[in-house]
Amino acid sequence: xxxxxxxxxxxxxxxxxxxxxxxxxxxxxxxxxxxxxxxxxxxxxxxxxxxxxxxxxxxxxxxxxxxxxxxxxxxxxxxxxxxxxxxxxxxxxxxxxxxxxxxxxxxxxxxxxxxxxx
Amino acid sequence: xxxxxxxxxxxxxxxxxxxxxxxxxxxxxxxxxxxxxxxxxxxxxxxxxxxxxxxxxxxxxxxxxxxxxxxxxxxxxxxxxxxxxxxxxxxxxxxxxxxxxxxxxxxxxxx
Numbered sequence: 006x007x008x009x010x011x012x013x014x015x016x017x018x019x020x021x022x023x024x025x026x027x028x029x030x031x032x033x034x035x036x037x038x039x040x041x042x043x044x045x046x047x048x049x050x051x052x053x054x055x056x057x058x059x060x061x062x063x064x065x066x067x068x069x070x071x072x073x074x075x076x077x078x079x080x081x082x083x084x085x086x087x088x089x090x091x092x093x094x095x096x097x098x099x100x101x102x103x104x105x106x107x108x109x110x111x112x113x114x115x116x117x118x119x120x121x122x123x
Numbered sequence: 124x125x126x127x128x129x130x131x132x133x134x135x136x137x138x139x140x141x142x143x144x145x146x147x148x149x150x151x152x153x154x155x156x157x158x159x160x161x162x163x164x165x166x167x168x169x170x171x172x173x174x175x176x177x178x179x180x181x182x183x184x185x186x187x188x189x190x191x192x193x194x195x196x197x198x199x200x201x202x203x204x205x206x207x208x209x210x211x212x213x214x215x216x217x218x219x220x221x222x223x224x225x226x227x228x229x230x231x232x233x234x
Contacts, residue, residue, distance in 0.1 A: 044223075
C-alpha cells in the first residue's frame with residue numbers, strides 16, 4: 006500500500022526559507038522509473054508543479070521558481086525534501102507531494118497548508 | 124515550453140454529458156500521454172484518466188478520455204452526470220524539458 010505524507014511548518018515569515026518533507030511508504034526511490042514530485046496550490050487557484058526528483062537523482066524544477074528551489078532525497082529514510090528560499094505572501098499555498106511514475110502523479114499526499122505572514 | 128489550456132468552467136444538468144477540453148500550445152498532443160485529475164473541495168487530486176484514455180481503478184465507465192490531433196487537444200468526457208461529479212478537473216502532460224505540466228483547471232458544476 007502506497008502512502009505519501011507532507012510535513013513542515015504551517016507558518017513562515019517573509020524572506021525565510023521553507024523546508025518541507027515528503028515521507029512515503031509502499032515504494033522505493035531506488036526503483037528504476039520511480040520519482041517524487043512537489044506541487045502547490047494557492048487558495049482558490051490552480052495546481053502548480055514545482056519540482057521532481059527521480060530514482061537516478063536527476064532533478065527537474067519549474068522554470069519560474071528554479072532559482073529558489075532545491076529538491077533532494079534520502080532513500081534510507083524514504084523521504085524527499087523540498088526547500089524554497091525567500092518566501093513571500095504569494096507563496097501561501099497548500100503544498101503536495103506525489104509519487105510519479107511515467108510522468109503520472111498516481112499517489113498524492115493530503116497536502117500541507119503553508120501561510121507566509123509576519 | 125508548452126501550456127495546456129482548459130475552459131475555466133463548464134456546467135451541465137444531471138444525466139447529461141459534458142466534455143472538458145485541454146489544448147496543447149506547442150508540440151503534438153499525441154507525443155506525450157495526458158492524465159486527468161479530479162479534485163473535490165478540501166481534498167487532494169486523484170486520477171480519473173491516465174495515458175490519454177485509461178480509467179483509474181474504481182473510476183466508473185461514465186468517464187472517458189481521448190485525444191484529437193487535428194485540434195491538438197485532449198478531452199475528458201463524463202456521461203450520465205451525477206451531482207457527485209461536481210469538482211475541479213485538471214489535465215496534465217509533459218515533455219523532455221518539463222516532466223509535469225498542468226492545465227489551469229476546469230470547474231464542473233452539475234446543476
